[in-house]
Amino acid sequence: MKRVIVVGSGFGGAASVRALRKVLDRTVEIVVVSPRPELIYYPGLIWIPTGARKPDDLRVNLTGFFRKNAASHHPGNIVGLEDGGRTVVTDNGSLTGDAVLIATGAASLRKLPGIEHSLSICSGIDEAVKIRERLAAMTRGTIAVGFAGNPEEPSAVRGGPVFEILFGMETWLRQKGLRHQVELVFFSPAAEPGNRLGPEAVRGLLAEMKRRGIDTRLGEKLVRFSETGVTTAQGEIPADLIVFTPGLRGADWIAGTDLERSPGGFIRAERTCQVPDRPHLFVVGDTGAFPGPDWMPKQGHSADLQADVAAANIKDFLEGRRGTRTFRVELVCVVDSLNSGTLVYRTPSRNFLLKSSLMHNAKAFFERRYLARYR
Structure with missing residues (x-):
């Protein structure tokens, strides 16, 4: 049985599991490595300070989602890679896969004195x-x-x-x-x-x-x-x-690998979501440094787009082909103000804004629809 290891269960990781199971039959094992089988809906955090959301509204237990998608969960934190990236080393043992997808997110650049205040x-x-x-x-x-x-x-x-x-x-x-x-x-x-x-x-x-x-x-x-x-x-x-x-900066564990890193410490990857010269190793979401315009966003929407591309290219790789699909560069966000909002949309060829009181409700509707995928 072939095995795909997904490291991370945030936006990039959860979206990748969903995308992988759409294109891979159940003879291919999917193993998810993360501390907990949990997704935190980070875009909704803006509503906690004003009481519009409670913590449990944004915390999703992924156990049922993994079961539905025939994925198993390995609890642990990644600490490194071996065998050219085929073996994921965690603080709870190591796992080897035919393909590995990294979606561990980014870390914060907390260097300023007194930032604890x-x-x-x-x-x-x-x-x-x-x-x-x-x-x-x-x-x-x-x-x-x-x-x-x-x-x-x-x-x-x-x-x-x-x-x-x-x-x-x-x-x-x-x-x-x-x-x-x-x-x-x-x-x-x-x-x-x-x-x-x-x-x-x-x-x-x-x-x-x-x-x-x-x-x-x-x-x-x-x-x-x-x-x-x-x-x-x-x-x-x-x-x-x-x-x-x-x-943002690259996660600490990346620095201990031989992977090529960007100046900010992120894993360099191609628009196919593959690590150069390692066709079995893929990157999705904030973990990666991808070619593209300097405004290319690190956001959940980008992780979703990249997950679909990575899944298709992983399928090709497992079947002996070189994946050639690439993700589109697109920024979509609603800058919310609690009772209104402004939609911002940007691609390499377009950029526009749309301000409306309806955008607050649209953002809330999208949240419910998005989380329904995983609940």
């Missing part, structure tokens, strides 16, 4: 809950919200959720009658934050901040954080709560 909306459920608790306790003061990229790899940035938590908190504070007592400041070392969304999106986001009375500190190099605020090269930003998402 900040909370990130992209770090998971626990930090989203801490933001909720801190926000609920505020009756006056200042909230500083910002993000940064990876200087070694500009595309390794997570800005969309930060805009969403900023606008979401502003809406919530107005609804609670507290906005006039709580100041909001958006900060970023980039002069044009969110430029991956396109020039029109940047102008629109900054205009929305101005309309909502949100102060901005842009293009200022970040120096450190403290209990009382943010220090930049140009001065201080006093804050009672700092919500900050740092840039």
Whole structure:
């Protein structure tokens, strides 16, 4: 029996299992390696601080999904690869497969001094809950919200959720009658934050901040954080709560392998999702550094597109053919503001925005539809 090992059960991993079972018959074994058989719906974290979501709304047990797709789960964390990438070494034993697909996501670039005084909306459920608790306790003061990229790899940035938590908190504070007592400041070392969304999106986001009375500190190099605020090269930003998402980097375990890595530490891969010169090894999602435009997003939608391509090319590989399918580069996101939203769409040939109060409901509908695949 042939075996495909999928490492990771987040967006890329879960989507890959689903895509693989669509193209492979059940004589091919699928084994998923991850700490828990669980998917966290990260796009929904923006709604936890304002109470629109509870943690269990976004946590999906994948045991039934794996059973339905004839996939087994191996609990453990990957610590390395052997045999040219055919053997996955974990802290709970090793497994060897005919093909291996890596979807372990990215790590955060937490280098700034005092970063422990900040909370990130992209770090998971626990930090989203801490933001909720801190926000609920505020009756006056200042909230500083910002993000940064990876200087070694500009595309390794997570800005969309930060805009969403900023606008979401502003809406919530107005609804609670507290906005006039709580100041909001958006900060970023980039002069044009969110430029991956396109020039029109940047102008629109900054205009929305101005309309909502949100102060901005842009293009200022970040120096450190403290209990009382943010220090930049140009001065201080006093804050009672700092919500900050740092840039992304490759996971630590990758550095211990002989895989070719990008400047940011991600696994270099082709548009076929294959690692160069290793036709049996595939990469999906944030783990990979793929050829494409500098705005190519690291988001769940990209992982879904890549999973379909990787699955088809794995099938070809197992049948003795070279997979040639490539994924399309497409950015699709809704920048939510709790009661409205702006759809941003970008491809190599198109870029447009659509702002509407219906977009909030559309984002919620997509969440329910997406999670229904795995529940």
